[in-house]
Amino acid sequence: MNRLRVPGWLTAAVLATFFTGLATVPAHAEIAPPSANDWSCKPSDEHPRPVVLAHGTGSTAAGNWVTLSPLLAEAGYCVFAFDYGETVMSLGTFKGLGDIPTSAHTMAAFVDRVLASTGAEKVDVVGHSQGGGMLSQYYLKRLGGAAKVHTLVAMAPSNHGTTTSGLVNLISALGLVGPLGSVFEFLQIPAFAQQAAGSPVATALYADGDTAPGVRYVVIGTKNDTVITPYTNGFLTGDNVTNILLQDQCPADPVGHVGMYLDSPTMQNILNLLGPNTPGFRADCTGYGPAY
Numbered sequence: 520m521n522r523l524r525v526p527g528w529l530t531a532a533v534l535a536t537f538f539t540g541l542a543t544v545p546a547h548a549e550i551a552p553p554s555a556n557d558w559s560c561k562p563s564d565e566h567p568r569p570v571v572l573a574h575g576t577g578s579t580a581a582g583n584w585v586t587l588s589p590l591l592a593e594a595g596y597c598v599f600a601f602d603y604g605e606t607v608m609s610l611g612t613f614k615g616l617g618d619i620p621t622s623a624h625t626m627a628a629f630v631d632r633v634l635a636s637t638g639a640e641k642v643d644v645v646g647h648s649q650g651g652g653m654l655s656q657y658y659l660k661r662l663g664g665a666a667k668v669h670t671l672v673a674m675a676p677s678n679h680g681t682t683t684s685g686l687v688n689l690i691s692a693l694g695l696v697g698p699l700g701s702v703f704e705f706l707q708i709p710a711f712a713q714q715a716a717g718s719p720v721a722t723a724l725y726a727d728g729d730t731a732p733g734v735r736y737v738v739i740g741t742k743n744d745t746v747i748t749p750y751t752n753g754f755l756t757g758d759n760v761t762n763i764l765l766q767d768q769c770p771a772d773p774v775g776h777v778g779m780y781l782d783s784p785t786m787q788n789i790l791n792l793l794g795p796n797t798p799g800f801r802a803d804c805t806g807y808g809p810a811y
Contacts, residue, residue, distance in 0.1 A: 573650030782808030
């Protein structure tokens with residue numbers, strides 16, 4: 520029997536990428552982020568749509584949205600956040616590891632609960648990495664979510680997958696894409712393989728174009744992203760799409776993929792996009808997030 524032998528350097532690279540994505544996980548992963556999930560909240564005339572927050576791979580709602588959730592609530596929004604993608608490898612803490620289509624059903628059920636509770640006709644979604652990329656896109660494009668979402672704001676989304684700085688291309692050249700995918704399946708963390716550029720799930724998801732009709736899309740990216748590589752893989756084309764590169768507004772912003780949840784220019788852009796949507800908006804270049 521041929522056994523898959525994963526080189527030590529490859530194992531180290533995969534684990535480094537995995538644990539970098541866990542930097543925001545708090546000790547109590549089941550706790551909602553501050554000011555979120557008040558099921559008595561009713562949207563105001565000024566902010567008629569609740570905001571649903573979708574975390575990234577390996578993170579949690581509580582960790583990913585510790586900054587944005589209270590900012591939105593203070594601005595007058597009803598804010599809701601959910602966890603998804605727990606597997607036996609989650610160890611009770613790490614989320615977003617499971618099969619993406621299955622996780623999208625979790626998102627669908629949560630959005631339905633938010634709409635029923637608030638009486639709103641639609642929600643706005645803010646997602647980070649997988650949460651703003653393939654998870655939300657599967658919900659919008661394959662589960663009828665486009666009829667229930669007005670705006671999707673995606674922070675460094677995994678839309679067209681990642682090469683993990685060329686790692687996937689190297690593995691492909693060695694003919695190991697299939698076996699590596701099998702390793703991820705064996706470890707019950709399929710979301711990693713599914714977010715590789717050119718994966719069967721990604722290819723099928725975007726076979727009919729980048730967007731779902733009727734949804735406003737905004738992508739916020741950073742050129743310093745070392746998780747979604749190249750960073751342009753997160754950007755979308757199509758009607759009603761706006762792509763924002765943070766360094767076009769703040770050239771010195773060092774923020775990386777994970778650190779966007781702490782980045783003031785990112786937060787400023789989100790608040791503007793969901794609120795006044797001022798033409799030509801440019802963030803104040805202060806309070807940068809970390810470079811990881």
